[in-house]
Amino acid sequence: MAILSSWRPIRWPSGPLETSKRERAGNLTAEVKQTLERWHSPISLEVLDRSPINCLVVSWAAGLAQDAEQQRSLAPMVEAARRKGLAVIGWVEGNADRDAAIAAAQSTGLAAVALEGFTGRSNLPVIPWGPRAKAPWESTAAVLPVTENVWPGLSASAEGGDSIDAGPTGLPWLNLNSWYIQLARARTQAVVWAVFDPPRGRLLQPWEYVMAVADPESAGGRWVISLDDRLRAALAAGSETAGKTWAAICEAISFFDNHPGWRSFRSLGLVGVVSDFSESNFDLSGEILNLMARRDLMFRPIWAHEATESSFSGLKAVVYADNQPPAQSLRQLLTAFVKAGGLLIAGPAWKTDAGLAAAGRHPRFDLLAFGKGRLAIAHEDFSDPYQVAVDTQILLSHANDLVRFYNSGSTGGTQYTASPDGKQALLQVLSYGGSRAAGLMTIWLRDAYRTARLWRIGASGPVPVEQTPAEDFNGFEYKLPPLPPQGYFALEFDT
Structure with missing residues (x-):
């Protein structure tokens, strides 16, 4: 099977290798161990039915004693995934025997393996990966996984997690990945996979997962979906609340899949x-x-x-x-x-x-x-x-200035781009909350456009937005309809 840019990946932590890694890291609880075991069963794949996910990223080898057992026990999962039309990628890290990992992956029927900085040759497709500062730019694979990314959003204080870190200006400190996606896309034609996990120790809201999807997507990248331990346990138990969070994630992925042309837009x-x-x-x-x-x-x-x-x-x-x-x-x-x-x-x-x-x-x-x-x-x-x-x-x-925000709360990583033919422009905004009350945002733009429409994840379609001349500055204003303080939206313009 060829490596496909259309793959929509999700990390699938399960099995004895993941259990050993968690135990070594000191964060293996009885509940987490049970969840890792439940997600190692082929029946766990049912959560992906009718979802946009079409690719599993499984732990395959890490240079630990559990590598061989992990690979043997994953065989039923790999076969079940194949029957569902899901590609399976084996993630190889640490001091693993690469040749042995590739051979085992080929015999088990994996679509590919992902190896850090791989430059050799193999009969099985290999996806080179690397950390931000050492990304394998010479890779010819259709996708480029990059690690050492951050969970997007306001940075919680290291002292307890309830307060918010601030930067030198006193404004909340935002963690973003979109800047790196822009940098990577200036160098490679591959689809950049941003690899990062949810923070541990707190309950995440559905909108936070939506923003984790939107942060790299707004810059043309793709998040390797990763669910926190509580959510995976709750999904396995059939929780209705967990199901709604999962539905929100899938809805966000589908939103960007329905706008593939936006990936070709370039920064203004x-x-x-x-x-x-x-x-x-x-x-x-x-x-x-x-x-x-x-x-x-x-x-x-x-x-x-x-x-x-x-x-x-x-x-x-x-x-x-x-x-x-x-x-x-x-x-x-x-x-x-x-x-x-x-x-x-x-x-x-x-x-x-x-x-x-x-x-x-x-x-x-x-x-x-x-x-x-x-x-x-x-x-x-x-x-x-x-x-x-x-x-x-x-x-x-x-x-x-090209863009100004009024009553916007904490925004960051805003993307203002145009189509290659110059006939359309796009403003993508990620708002992480703050003092703004719902529905009060106004956006000022320097340039005039013929029409404007507002796109939101989960909405049935776009909403027209009126353009009016700005009173205080040369330029034009767009008064938006009521919006929640946190979330993603896009304004699409026709020139």
């Missing part, structure tokens, strides 16, 4: 972030993207070695995020961008010509006129990604 952001995004630079450049996403500063990731003149088309500002001097070819592209009227924000490794005229004053940058544009050269190497994100927004100025 006015800021480019250039980096080699290598392991040594990823912590800084990646966190700059993350913090821009938290501030709803729309951006375009640009991989330094792939940059061309068209990479900078339509941008107002570019951040060269690496503290090493750029390659000569990249420097020429960025120089041309500034001469044509753009703003370049860079560290002191960007050497400037003597005698350039000052173009303003700033406590952390030398602002210099260059051609029709400006250079903002930092006095010191970039080290604080939060400050870089804030300074970028200020240097660009709010006069270049």
